[in-house]
Amino acid sequence: MRAAPLRPLLYISLAATSWGSAGAAAALLYRTSGLGPVAVSCWRFAIGAVLLLAGRAFLAPAVGNGRARPIALVATGVLMAVFQTGYLAAVAFAGLSVGTAVALGAGPVFTALGARLVFSERVGRRGALIILLALSGLALLAFGADARAGGTEPLWGFLCALASAAGSAAINLLTQAEARRGRAGQPYDRALAGFAVGAVCLLVTATPSGALLPADGDVATSIALLGYLGAIPTALAYALFFSALMAVRATTVSVVMMLEPVAALFLGVTLLGERLTPATAAGSAVLLCAVMLLAKQESLTP
Structure with a gap:
C-alpha cells in the first residue's frame, strides 16, 4: 500500500486541530x-463564505464530477447550518469535551446506518458490533455527564450534539447520492455555497431570536474571536481539507480527524476548566475507539 504524502497529512492534521478549537x-x-x-454560527458562516470566495482562485482544486444541482446546494447549506449550530449549542449546554465527542462520534455511526437504509449498503456482523459499541459510548456520555463537567444542561447538550451528528450524516449521504448521479460538482464550491446558504438561513433565524452583535463584556475580544472562528477553523481549515482530499484516502482522513475531539478535550480541560467525570471519560474513549474501528473496516471493504 502506498504511503500517504506528508504535506496532505499535515494539511488534514492542521484542519482537524483547528476544528477542535x-x-x-x-x-x-x-x-x-x-x-x-x-x-x-451565523457570523462563522458569513466570514467563512467571504474568505472562501476570496481565496477560491488560489485554493480551490480543479476536481469534481458534473455540475451540482442548485437544490442540492441549498439543501447542503441548510444541513450545514443544522450541523454547525447544533454543535455550538451542544458546547454551550454540555461543555466542549462532551459536546464534541458526541457530535463527532455519532456522525460516522449515523452515516453508516443511513447508508444501509438509503443505499442498501451492508453493515455486516462486525459493523453491527461496532455500532453497538458506539451506542454504548453515547449512553455513557448521555447518562454520565453532569453540569459540573462543563455545561449547564447536559441532556439538552447531548440532544443538540445528536442533531449536529444527524446533520453531518445527512450531508455525507446527500453528497454521496449526488456523486452517484455524477452531479457532485467541485468540493470547494460545494462548501462555499453551503456556507453562503447557511449564513442566510442563520441570519433569518438569528435576527428574531436574540442579539446578533456583541454587546456585553469586551467587544474587541468578541470581534477578534468571531474573526478567528470564521478565518481559521472555517475558511482555512476547509481549504486545507479539500486540498488534502485530492491526495489522501478517505479512510486515512477519518483516522487523522480523531485529532479534532482530542484537541477539543485538551482545550476544554486546560483552557475552559471543564471536568470530565469517569463516565464521560470512558464514554469518549469508547466512542472514539468505535469510530476508529469503523474507519478500519471501511479500509478493508472493497
Whole structure:
C-alpha cells in the first residue's frame, strides 16, 4: 500500500486541530459577547463564505464530477447550518469535551446506518458490533455527564450534539447520492455555497431570536474571536481539507480527524476548566475507539 504524502497529512492534521478549537472559541464567545449559538454560527458562516470566495482562485482544486444541482446546494447549506449550530449549542449546554465527542462520534455511526437504509449498503456482523459499541459510548456520555463537567444542561447538550451528528450524516449521504448521479460538482464550491446558504438561513433565524452583535463584556475580544472562528477553523481549515482530499484516502482522513475531539478535550480541560467525570471519560474513549474501528473496516471493504 502506498504511503500517504506528508504535506496532505499535515494539511488534514492542521484542519482537524483547528476544528477542535472552534468549540473553545465559541465557548469563550458565550462568556464574553452575549451571543448565542445561532448568532455565532451565523457570523462563522458569513466570514467563512467571504474568505472562501476570496481565496477560491488560489485554493480551490480543479476536481469534481458534473455540475451540482442548485437544490442540492441549498439543501447542503441548510444541513450545514443544522450541523454547525447544533454543535455550538451542544458546547454551550454540555461543555466542549462532551459536546464534541458526541457530535463527532455519532456522525460516522449515523452515516453508516443511513447508508444501509438509503443505499442498501451492508453493515455486516462486525459493523453491527461496532455500532453497538458506539451506542454504548453515547449512553455513557448521555447518562454520565453532569453540569459540573462543563455545561449547564447536559441532556439538552447531548440532544443538540445528536442533531449536529444527524446533520453531518445527512450531508455525507446527500453528497454521496449526488456523486452517484455524477452531479457532485467541485468540493470547494460545494462548501462555499453551503456556507453562503447557511449564513442566510442563520441570519433569518438569528435576527428574531436574540442579539446578533456583541454587546456585553469586551467587544474587541468578541470581534477578534468571531474573526478567528470564521478565518481559521472555517475558511482555512476547509481549504486545507479539500486540498488534502485530492491526495489522501478517505479512510486515512477519518483516522487523522480523531485529532479534532482530542484537541477539543485538551482545550476544554486546560483552557475552559471543564471536568470530565469517569463516565464521560470512558464514554469518549469508547466512542472514539468505535469510530476508529469503523474507519478500519471501511479500509478493508472493497
